[in-house]
Amino acid sequence: MIDHRPGVLSPQSPREPLGSTELSMPRDRVSLQKSNVCSRSYFVLVMVFVHVYIINVIALLLYVHYNNGPGDSSAVDGQDSANPSFSNSGAHPLPVNPDPGPDAMYLPRLEGIKVGHVQKVALVPNKVHELRTLSMKPLLFEISGFLSDEECRLLIHLAKLKGLQESQVMIPEGGDELAEQLEISQEEIFNLLDHNQDGQLQLQEVLTRSRVRDGIWLTPENVREIYAGLKADPDGNGMLSVQEFKKLNTNAFQQFLQQRGVEKSQLVRNSKHTWLYQGEGAHQVLRQLQQRVTRLTRLPPDIVENSEPLQVVHYQRGGHYHAHHDSGPVYPETVCYHTKLVANASTPFETSCRYITVLFYLNSVPGGGETTFPVADNRTYEELSLIQNDVDLLDTRKHCDKGNLRVKPSQGTALLWYNYLSDGKGWVGDLDEYSLHGGCVVTQGTKWVANNWINVDPDSRRQTRYQQLVSRLGGEETATERLEELYRGIHADQNQNFHTDQDLHQDLHTDQDLHQDL
């Protein structure tokens, strides 16, 4: 159709006479071949041409319309004519999202304004939710009544039906595979661990490593005890020199702990969990929940749909999860699990790239179990100073009351926070270190929560390629099935060691330590 257009507009272009009737016209004014103007074919041609333009105009109008809100059909703006029930009284229209132009990818980000700020949002018909800003660093919101009590009960029921597994096994072995893989010497490891580069390993520096590598939550006293048992610190100054460190067998700590025995309460996390898939064929409540999360985050639906399944976690009385980051730091070599297939890169620095965490409280915990954000809205973030001899702000069994912010679990309430900062150009930037959080020890009853992580690759081209791949794979097997397989492979193996599981439950310092001084 469109091929005809140049011909129509260019009077010089050769064209054979299509019709038979000729129209008399002064040549000096319009130099068209007389025969064409009157022909039926010419008329059809003009009509085609006109219609192409009408289609162009409509397409442009649609483009303008949909580019005003990349959330598209799912973005709630109070003026959505298709959903008149959403223009609830009292609900402010959500701000219009920036137009990124045809090429740029843009991730809308909620505005926090200031601590205590409340904005009304329409997420489901006939209800207005309140989005309350709890902190600016990290950008953290609370939405009460996000889930109904029935929905909470159903999620717990579905998780039980599927079966829960321990979130962390006791003592993993072979923790030095990474070092071997990287061919790093003991001396190099020492330098990597020596954050402040003073030629000595302080207790904090050793603790940090043990917590990340072994998943054992040692205290400064524990480390002193181990040093004494292994005779690792003959000068008894509580610090290891290079010489002292080199004498230690790489697995000395693990062997010592295995002989001595480790309690569940000494692990980084003490809970059970399972994964619920939310794609096609999933329970209606799971599907609706995904849509609600899409509206809440205002992200494009395919980003939310191609993220990790819903994780349901159960903490028994005494259960906890020490303070950690849900995702890893961004380095040039960083590769995300979810886009690994399109990364074309092999690197030991893999992380889960969880742009957003949406945490649901599925029950109101009778005692303890708060979510703590120990450094929320702190003026500075200094990793090593978090661990002191008397107060370890990362310890959610002992020092939850010392953190800056604690949220009490209340059935149906959701928390949403960003694990990454903006890059200032509409995409994901650096890890937000202030997003450090943990689950305080449950002192009464049990605690059920669910996590919805929204995965976004800080490399926007990779994210795009990943989404193209997933939509292509959709023909053979559904994207959901593929994701299910992928995550089953990573998560569901009961016999995996701590490392593999931890990879998806990125703890404080993972990768970062090794990278800090590279």
Place this chain on the structure above:
Amino acid sequence: MIDHRPGVLSPQSPREPLGSTELSMPRDRVSLQKSNVCSRSYFVLVMVFVHVYIINVIALLLYVHYNNGPGDSSAVDGQDSANPSFSNSGAHPLPVNPDPGPDAMYLPRLEGIKVGHVQKVALVPNKVHELRTLSMKPLLFEISGFLSDEECRLLIHLAKLKGLQESQVMIPEGGDELAEQLEISQEEIFNLLDHNQDGQLQLQEVLTRSRVRDGIWLTPENVREIYAGLKADPDGNGMLSVQEFKKLNTNAFQQFLQQRGVEKSQLVRNSKHTWLYQGEGAHQVLRQLQQRVTRLTRLPPDIVENSEPLQVVHYQRGGHYHAHHDSGPVYPETVCYHTKLVANASTPFETSCRYITVLFYLNSVPGGGETTFPVADNRTYEELSLIQNDVDLLDTRKHCDKGNLRVKPSQGTALLWYNYLSDGKGWVGDLDEYSLHGGCVVTQGTKWVANNWINVDPDSRRQTRYQQLVSRLGGEETATERLEELYRGIHADQNQNFHTDQDLHQDLHTDQDLHQDL
């Protein structure tokens, strides 16, 4: 032209034969009058119709293009084809601004990302400036080399030519006009001053009032001394009860101070200043500076152009400006000076509505003179706890070293900060209390700075009406002249009392105190 269109698309519409030649066409396929299809007029009509569509398409394309950046011609996006020299190497394209729709007003806001974040911006041809985030609360940036040394010298020269005046006169009289105007009783004033509502006026509460009303920077010891002199606190507990307060003459403090004498160093501010107009006819450097500020802020040019003139301030050795807010809090009754004419409201709660402060350092001060932000990025803002007996964080003569952030004056460097938060809908929201700042005492040499305040009414309709008014007035006298008159009336009168001047140099607590408990 367009009136013809329906006729073209509707074959049933009656139309008189315009041409003479008829085209034979099967009636059952296209029910057009034969005579029209072949006529010259018909051809002209179709061409008109086609061109209207082409114009539509072009208009839509332009609409899409320009809505990508409401900053328009002045917004720098590195792809500005009219200014190819701006697409400097290394300068990231600035983020695309949200599309506010045809009705909504939208104020772009720079992104801070995190403390220490650096973004490159193109403000002048052949140069890339770095915008460094100094704090998130307030959103504060530093741009070094914003002005050249010559520009700095010229601004000082122009200010000297115009002549500088004392920023604050010694002891104002008639400070109770406001109370009389409001018909507030002594008892009501007591209640307004009694922040913590404990039925007693603490020293801080009295201090705050004296600093705001009289412009005298009293210390807790000063107040105790005055109490003793006036025998105002017979029980000697350092606090005034309602009874004790009522016995005080409303001007007792002022009278006491007048007898005792006040030093310049005891004033809220100790400097001289003048105003330089930047509109049509102003020195080229002043005009260029305004354009540069427009680019930097990414605001619509008319907002910047209709703001206050440039204020040049000179601090002698020993000069200071105690910590204050540049603008006032937002209440339903608040009226901005700059939009007062269109406000149609009479209220004693008038403020300057300075959305943004751009502060330029015109010289490098040999000693002292730092700009302090005592509560920048603090976790909380508690007004009364800023003033303690031992440390008064508002005092820039004594305790500048105790604040959270201090910026050393360096010739040509600019600071930019937002005095107001966003309202989450693209406009100005509440006052950002963390924007509290002051000028530390100059210990060596003198200090020259300039302030560019960008005025925006938190009521967007008023701002719109104001801008319409200014552009209408532009016919008779230029907007600049009108502004000049307006500001000359307010600022330039050497004999005005402190109150009038203070109104435009909104200090901490102004209005707020009276409002706090209304």
